[in-house]
Each structure stands twice: as structure tokens, then as C-alpha cells.
Amino acid sequence: MGRSKTDIDHNLLGSPIPNKLFRPIQPMPDFVRDSLAERGLREKYDARPDYQRNDYMMWINKAKRDETKQKRLTQMLEELEAGGVYMRMKWNG
Secondary structure (H helix, E strand, C coil): CCCCHHHCCHHHHCCCCCCCCCCCCCCCCHHHHHHHHHCCCHHHHHHCCHHHHHHHHHHHHCCCCHHHHHHHHHHHHHHHHHCCEECCEECCC
16 A cells, blocks of 8 residues: 555655645755755745645746746745745745
8 A cells, every 4th residue: 555645755845844735745956955055044944834845846846947947936035034925925834
């Protein structure tokens, strides 16, 4: 018997926190990992719920053009720095 969707390997999100996601886990590209480290935002990223981390990665990964990926990465980094914002919506996390 295979693993359930809630048992998907959470290491792909780059976090030790087990997830309860029902969408496929999105891998974190090296350029995202590097940007989080350079700006000292990895801890804030890891503190976000699984669904937010996965949604950010899916949003960035699905962009076809590098310029779009960079734009989306910039938005994610700015939201992590500001706190209280997720995908341009108020978030009380």
C-alpha cells in the first residue's frame, strides 16, 4: 500500500515540518533557496504554513519566462519581509 497524500515527503518544501497538502509538493529551485538565504528570510519562509510555501513554489515554478519567475520571487520575498501578507492578501499568521 502506498503513502497517503498527507504523507508526501515534506523535505521537498525545504522544511522539517510535516505537511497535510493535497496538491503535489513543489520543489524549491536553487535560485529561490539562494535568495531566501541572501536576504535572511529562510526562517520566515519556514514559519509559513505548508500550503503557503507550496503555493509560492508552484506559482514561481509555473512561470514560463525567467522574468516572470524573478518578479514572482521578488513579490514572495517582499511579502515575507513585510509579514502579514500572503499573495497580496492580508494574512494573520
